[in-house]
Amino acid sequence: MGLLDGRKGIIFGVANEKSIAWAIAQKLHKEGAELAFTFAGEALEKRVRPLADSLGAKLILQCDVTKDDQIEAVFRQVQSSFGHLDILVHGIAFANKEDLKTDFLNTSRDGFRLAQDVSAYSLTALARHAAPLMQGRAGSILTLTYYGSEKVIPRYNVMGVAKASLEASVRYLAADLGPKGIRVNAISAGPIRTLASAGISGFLEMLHHVEAKAPLRRNVTAEEVAGTALYLASDLSSGVTGEVIYVDAGYNIMGM
Numbered sequence: 001m002g003l004l005d006g007r008k009g010i011i012f013g014v015a016n017e018k019s020i021a022w023a024i025a026q027k028l029h030k031e032g033a034e035l036a037f038t039f040a041g042e043a044l045e046k047r048v049r050p051l052a053d054s055l056g057a058k059l060i061l062q063c064d065v066t067k068d069d070q071i072e073a074v075f076r077q078v079q080s081s082f083g084h085l086d087i088l089v090h091g092i093a094f095a096n097k098e099d100l101k102t103d104f105l106n107t108s109r110d111g112f113r114l115a116q117d118v119s120a121y122s123l124t125a126l127a128r129h130a131a132p133l134m135q136g137r138a139g140s141i142l143t144l145t146y147y148g149s150e151k152v153i154p155r156y157n158v159m160g161v162a163k164a165s166l167e168a169s170v171r172y173l174a175a176d177l178g179p180k181g182i183r184v185n186a187i188s189a190g191p192i193r194t195l196a197s198a199g200i201s202g203f204l205e206m207l208h209h210v211e212a213k214a215p216l217r218r219n220v221t222a223e224e225v226a227g228t229a230l231y232l233a234s235d236l237s238s239g240v241t242g243e244v245i246y247v248d249a250g251y252n253i254m255g256m
């Protein structure tokens with residue numbers, strides 16, 4: 001018997017087999033969840049579709065989270081196909097590459113707005129549509145964040161500010177949705193090689209730094225993040241909401 005037998009979930013944020021959202025999807029599926037998948041644009045469909053097919057997904061839908069009509073269409077289809085929803089995984093972030101190279105001081109208005117829209121506001125937009133489908137079902141919404149929200153990580157810049165906004169959104173959403181029995185949490189993951197992290201200048205330096213300084217003296221894997229996602233998606237965490245849980249080999253506790 002799986003921890004998620006009979007549960008229905010939707011995964012936002014798979015781009016390829018290295019995506020953290022893909023590791024989470026595999027873990028949730030293994031524990032019995034039936035999953036729907038979305039892809040950000042046509043270019044990614046050919047990568048996402050075979051992965052989703054391999055888990056027997058019936059719903060594989062396009063969703064650029066900056067487009068309200070696409071968000072609405074996704075949840076209409078989820079409603080007609082699943083009828084309800086138990087789990088939503090948000091593994092989405094984007095910022096202009098040039099904003100992750102220069103000083104934060106040089107962030108443009110458009111670059112700031114784009115990072116906030118895709119990486120932070122999208123959680124609220126998706127949660128608002130998911131909530132009616134989760135009503136009365138002890139739903140769980142989870143997102144992925146990074147320590148650059150709290151401390152200055154060189155060149156993480158506008159994304160750090162977006163992650164701060166995302167983490168605050170988790171708390172406000174948890175307060176709004178808690179009375180409906182819906183939980184909202186974030187996992188703060190250590191650096192992992194993915195498509196998104198390849199866009200951060202000096203990312204290798206981040207990996208080496210964590211390996212040298214984190215209590216566990218290593219980096220984490222997407223599978224380890226997925227283990228915590230399973231805990232947050234399941235009844236094992238039924239009393240936990242509004243939290244940011246670190247899966248970072250302990251890096252965040254170090255002062256020196």
Ligand code: NAD
Nearest residue numbers: 013014015019020040064065092093144191192194195196
């Ligand atoms: P990834 O590139 O595999 O995933 C990012 C996803 O965001 C992609 O699937 C991409 O299609 C999606 N996306 C971007 N713009 C979008 C839009 N407009 N509409 C819909 N989807 C859009 O990389 P990842 O590292 O797995 O990132 C997943 C999450 O984990 C992100 O929030 C990221 O910030 C976070 N995170 C990553 C790391 C890391 O080191 N890799 C560490 C901590 C947190």
